[in-house]
Amino acid sequence: MKLNGQTIVLTGASSGIGAEAAVLMAKRGARLCLVARREEQLREVQQRVEAEGASAAIYPCDLSDNNAIEACASQILAEHPQIDALVNNAAHSIRRPIEQSLDRLHDYQRTMQLNYMGAVAMTLKLLPRFLEQGHGHVVNISSLSTQIPIPLFSAYLASKSALESFTRSLQAEMGHQGITTTVVYFPMVRTPMSSKTKIYKYMPMMHVQKAAGWIVEACEKRPARISRPLGNLGSMLLAAAPGPITKLPQPLFRGMDQLLASRLKKKG
Ligand SMILES: NC(=O)c1ccc[n+]([C@@H]2O[C@H](COP(=O)([O-])OP(=O)(O)OC[C@H]3O[C@@H](n4cnc5c(N)ncnc54)[C@H](OP(=O)(O)O)[C@@H]3O)[C@@H](O)[C@H]2O)c1
Structure with missing residues (x-):
């Protein structure tokens, strides 16, 4: 599926993987609807998109x-007669042990x-348009860490697992009506999200450009899943x-964790 001329709604487009994915999709001629809270950052991404000769509209919104x-x-919906894909990329991550979350139901x-x-x-709002058109692709962003049982991210990973389950239901129920779905299972990626955790400073991570490429692949090739072999092995x-x-x-x-903490202590 060529992205040229396609209209793609991308959430979490003001930063990290979303911002880079917007620019990569613009290079392929996609029209973009960029959604996130921070208007100024969205405007910067819009300018980068326009510098590629593509167009982007911005929609500041608290999702x-x-x-x-x-x-x-x-x-x-009012401003775009056709919408080809929705990428649900906006998210918030919390790294906290369950034992330190006993009075923090609000994290979950x-x-x-x-x-x-x-x-x-967002998916439910765009689905009627997808059905009217006879096609629509939904990309939901998850994490390799739902494929491997890792500690310390219980609130975040539960929300991502719920999203994966919703994606499977969507595909199972509406695939025959032209709805396609992809779940992207990112490994750790160097972005503002992962940089919040100081001990991850020296952890090997995927480059943000490569991660953005996975979103492009999700929109172009529309596989059910994009993930690392390690994640697939973990799932099995x-x-x-x-x-x-x-x-x-x-x-x-x-x-x-101990190794990363001691590396940070040594190197600063
Ligand atoms: N980085 C990693 O290591 C990693 C690993 C696995 C999966 N992922 C997933 O990859 C996706 C992108 O993450 P990233 O690393 O690029 O993170 P990021 O740089 O922190 O970007 C997060 C994006 O979500 C938006 N967002 C946050 N809260 C929002 C809200 N209430 N309403 C609207 N937008 C909101 C932010 O924009 P505003 O602040 O302007 O609203 C920002 O554009 C996420 O789904 C994340 O879970 C990341």
């Missing part, structure tokens, strides 16, 4: 607010509200033997 999503999606509510409800709400092992596969690697993860 954790249902009324704001309603208004934003209505405006997008916040991540679900944005990462899951925000993506579902987890399905086959959830007990040992959840338990056995835990010392490794704890060791890795």
Whole structure:
């Protein structure tokens, strides 16, 4: 599927992977609807898109607010007669042990509200247009860490797993009506999101440009899944033997955190 002339709604377009994906898709001639909260950053991405000779409209919106999503999606629908794809990329990540979350139910509510409800709400608003057109592609962004049982991200990963499950239902129910879906399972990527965790400073990560390329691939080739072989192996092992596969690697993860912390201490 060539992106040239396609209209793509991209959330989380003001920063990190979303901002780079916007520019890459612009290079391929896509028309973009860029959604995020920060208008100034969206404008900067819009200028980068326009420098590629493509066009982008910006829609500042808090995707954790249902009324704001309603208004934003209505405006997008009114301004674009055809919408070919929606990329639900906006998200918030929280790294916190469950034991330190005992009085923080709001962590789980916040991540679900944005990462899951925000993506579902935007999808539900655009679906009638997709059905009218007879086609529409939904890309939902998840994480390799839902494929491998890693500690410390319970609120974030639960919201991503919920989104994966919704994506499967969408494909199963509406595939025959021209709706296609892709789940993208990113590994760690060097962006403002991952940089919040100081001990990750010296952790090897995917480059943001490469991650943006995965979003382009999701829109062009429309596979059910884009992920690393390690993640696919993790999914298979987890399905086959959830007990040992959840338990056995835990010392490794704890060791890795200690190693990263001592590296940070040495190198600063
Ligand atoms: N970086 C990684 O290591 C990694 C790994 C696995 C998966 N992912 C996934 O990849 C995607 C992109 O992440 P990133 O690393 O590029 O993160 P990022 O640089 O922090 O970007 C997050 C984007 O989401 C937007 N956003 C956050 N809260 C929002 C809200 N309430 N309403 C509207 N937009 C909101 C932000 O824009 P505003 O602040 O302007 O609203 C920003 O554009 C996310 O789905 C993330 O979960 C990232």
